Amino acid sequence: MSEPEEDLKEDKKKVCKKKKNKEKRRGEKMEEEKREQEEQVHEAEKHSESVILRGIFKVGKKSHDVLLTQTTLTWTPIIPETPTGEVTALQPGMLLLRDVFAVKVKRRRAAGQQSGGAMLGVALFCCRRRGRKLEEDTLHLHNASADHTHTWYNALKEQIAGISSRPRHLKVFINPSSHKKEAVHIYRESVAPLFKMADIRTDITVTERKGHTLSVIKECKLDEYNGVVCVGGDGSVAELCHALVFRAQLDANFPEKPMKAVLPVGIIPAGSTDVVSCSVHGVRDPVTAALHIILGHLQQVDMCSFSPVGQSVHFGFSAMFGFGGRSLARAEKRRWMTSSRRREYALVKTLAKLRPEECELSFLPAKKSRQNLFWNRDQGDNQEQDSDLEGEGEASWTTKQGQYLSISVMSIPCLSPHAPRGLAPNTSLTSGSASLIAVENASRSEFIKHLKRFGSSSGEFSFSFVETHAVSAVKIRPLSMTGFSKEESEEEGDSKSTPIIQPEGAAFPWNIDGELVEIANEVLIRVHPRLISLYGEEVEEAESTVSCSCI
Structure with missing residues (x-):
């Protein structure tokens, strides 16, 4: 055998060895990623009370192993072997069910078609934080199987419906004279679509004068509602809160002592300063306020x-x-x-x-x-204080x-x-x-x-x-x-x-x-401590978007 032929044979052996080593490394990497996927699933199972459903959906353009528990939805990418032998690193995802406010079945329909259509999967409408704001977001789970999709849709709806703090029927008061007289527009454009998507029924009263809210609350059947919403400024909010406390006094037949309001209040900011809304939302944003109401975020005040x-x-x-x-x-x-x-x-x-x-x-x-002259908000505030003037002990x-x-x-x-x-x-x-x-x-x-x-x-x-x-x-x-x-x-x-x-x-x-x-x-x-509950949360600081040039 000539010397060039021996060199060529040796080169072929090296190429084959490199190829085998590459395939071995690729196989080891796939096995490692498969183990990681299984560990993530096991971790999700371990931290939940029980696994409800597990199935395959496309998230984006990639197939994922989706796991539904009582509190979370997780999706882990399924990594196939590619023709080139390369492995794409995809990150798993997780969504807390407490942040989901609506689930809808997705279908492909032609223009003008009102019903039917090819099955596309499930859409989950959820809330995500961006700074102090809450924003609407959507997760699409694609699957063409009608049975598979409906099974998941029903399971998701059942879990969301089980969150007891969320309202299902709201009494809404809109002050059309607030600030720039945009309250009706704000409610129709930014709030009503979200309430409808979350399957919340509403009974709307557009107020006509000062004291209108109080007169309605005095005669209203409050047990028909889960909460009351005010679309207006601070004056409108205070009038509604006053009306609910006054109604609680009437119902208890105890006019001498303030009684805790029986229904929580949601505030859609539509005033000039909105200090009450900012104190429980951090921003003057109607979508943020509406999402706090829909998700049932309650704060005693x-x-x-x-x-x-x-x-x-x-x-x-x-x-x-x-x-x-x-x-x-x-x-x-x-x-x-x-x-x-x-x-x-x-x-x-x-x-x-x-x-x-x-x-x-x-x-x-x-x-x-x-x-101390003042205690700050970082110190404990869980103990209630009796605000009655009688029985103040050593206080004078x-x-x-x-x-x-x-x-x-x-x-x-x-x-x-x-x-x-x-x-x-x-x-x-x-x-x-x-x-x-x-x-x-x-x-x-x-x-x-x-x-x-x-x-x-x-x-x-x-x-x-x-x-x-x-x-x-x-x-x-x-x-x-x-x-x-x-x-x-x-x-x-x-x-x-x-x-x-x-x-x-x-x-x-x-x-x-x-x-x-x-x-x-x-x-x-x-x-009077904790006299009312507002939809929102404790915030340290409001978003500053204006500057006063007058002084």
């Missing part, structure tokens, strides 16, 4: 009762006296302006005429905060008299795009106390510095003239008799909106949950 002397009790979340009340009174007299211009006008005008109010301020410290009233530019009492953080950390950042939704923020008389420039810091990271209370307390009750008694003077009222022009309360004589403007309330006498504010 504290409320306050506002009791002017000689007048009926009103339930809400926040009250502002002084600067907050006067700026709202001026804004209400400029309803023809856009909301942003109206707000800036009112702030600038009130700052230009800034003046303190002579008041007697009394407060009852919250039990948890006797040692603290009374001060002086001149105040602003006094605010808030049972929730009151987050908003203008104040991402909230107007009361040191409280929480279920702290069992309210945040009292008293701003004593100061120069206009120092007061403006205080206001500006609400839009920044911190430092809004680090002024010698700002005093903060965690309280269970507050009394505010104006000592001057000026109120919102006749000259100021005439200067501002006639108001197109009527305040909630119109007492005789001199009255002081209050901002209670974004609504103008005129009160002449002392006001008693009390905190």
Whole structure:
């Protein structure tokens, strides 16, 4: 045999050996990936109570081994041997059933065809997080077998229907006058399609006047519903929450004591600031709010009762006296302006005429905060606090008299795009106390510095003239008799909106949950822990999308 022939034979042996080694490595890799797939399936089985179904579906263009348990849906790619011997690395997926709100059978239909059509598989409509927002997403499981598809469809529907916190029938109130008068459009375009997809029945009332919601709730058969939804601003939300607490008092025949509302409230933001919505959603986004409602995310929330002397009790979340009340009174007299211009006008005008109010301020410290001026939201808040004034033990009233530019009492953080950390950042939704923020008389420039810091990271209370307390009750008694003077009222022009309360004589403007309330006498504010449940969750900070240029 010649030397070139021997070299050629040796080369062929090397090629064959390399090929065998390559095939061996490919086989070992496939065996390893097969073992990994089996381990993932076993892991899913181990962490679930039981395996309900297992089958083959296409996810995208690849076949997957799909496993359904009581809590999760997992899909693991099936790796076939390719002609080139290469193995594609595909990642397994998992979806929690608690994030799925609708399941539909997919069919291929011709244009205009209403029923029938070739079977395509199952579509799962679910929720995914993007920052503070919740967004709609879809997982498509493709399989042409009708029996296979219907088996999976029925099993998925059964598991989703078993989540007890999800509403099936909702009473919806829409305030068509909120903010830019877009509430009806927001509900029809962004919310109603999601409710329909989730098979939620709705009974809709479009409110026509202030007090309409209360009159409907008083006569409504609440046991027919799983929840109540408000599409509007903070005033509409407070009116609905007040109505539900008042109805609970009527049903219990116990008008002297606040009773917990029997139905949770969902808030679709359609106002100018939406601080209650932002406090339980983190964003002013109707889709996020609707998905919280559909998925049954419930959060207990504290409320306050506002009791002017000689007048009926009103339930809400926040009250502002002084600067907050006067700026709202001026804004209400400029309803023809856009909301942003109206707000800036009112702030600038009130700052230009800034003046303190002579008041007697009394407060009852919250039990948890006797040692510390405030406890922050990172500390435990699971224990309920009895907010009744009787039986407070060692707690005693603290009374001060002086001149105040602003006094605010808030049972929730009151987050908003203008104040991402909230107007009361040191409280929480279920702290069992309210945040009292008293701003004593100061120069206009120092007061403006205080206001500006609400839009920044911190430092809004680090002024010698700002005093903060965690309280269970507050009394505010104006000592001057000026109120919102006749000259100021005439200067501002006639108001197109009527305040909630119109007492005789001199009255002081209050901002209670974004609504103008005129009160002449002392006001008693009390905190009532976990008085209502809202659809949403506790959030630390709201999304900031605006900046105020007025100051």
